[in-house]
Amino acid sequence: MTSDYATAASFDKNGYCVFVTTRDTVVVFGATTNSFKELYRWKVKDSGTHSLIKGICMSPKGSVFALRSRGGKGGERILMFANSCKDGKPTIVFKDAVNTDTLFDDCAFSNDGEHLVAAMFGRAKGVLLLWTADQNFLADTLEGPNMEMTCMAYHPTRR
Incomplete structure (x- = not known):
């Protein structure tokens, strides 16, 4: 790791x-041992340039995580979805081909880990995008009022 500063952090399950x-970069430390465990570098496939990781969220099952990122020469916004138990490489990359100029403000997994929701604000409206977490399938798009959503979480008991 160079002189970069930390942009986000999260505990595993x-x-x-x-x-x-x-x-x-994603750096994994052992919380109980205070030791370095893994280091993963992320590159956006299409451009070959490094991405700018803005946030991380962990799956309730603990086996996968999602990264909010802006990457590439075009600056597209990306959600990368990776297996934290195997090699940390992105298994699914969620992209929005229509609106690439607005970053995802936040993302969260459902309590069962089957869905991933991302919030964005731009062009005078708020939008929630809902994907199935095991496939690159956009299940629903919800548009709302002109209000920014900077943080979100699923209800702890409801689905």
Whole structure:
């Protein structure tokens, strides 16, 4: 890791590991041992340039995580979805081909880990995008009023 600053951090499901993101890197530390475990560098496939990781969220099952990112020469907004138990490489990359100029403000997994929702604000409206987490399938798009959503979470008991 270079002199980059941390852009986001999150514990895994059990609190044994801390995932810290920098500009283009995910660093995994052992929370109980205070030791370095893994280092993953992220590149956007299409452009070959490094991405700018803006946030991270962990699946309730603890086996996957999602990264909010802006990457590439065109600056597209991307959600990368990776398996935290295997190699940390992105297995699914969610992209919005229509609106690429607005970053995702936040993302969250459903309580069962089957859906991923991302919020964005731009062009005088708020939008929620809902994907199935195991496939690159956009299940629904919800448009709302002219209000920015900077943080979100699913209800702890409802689905």
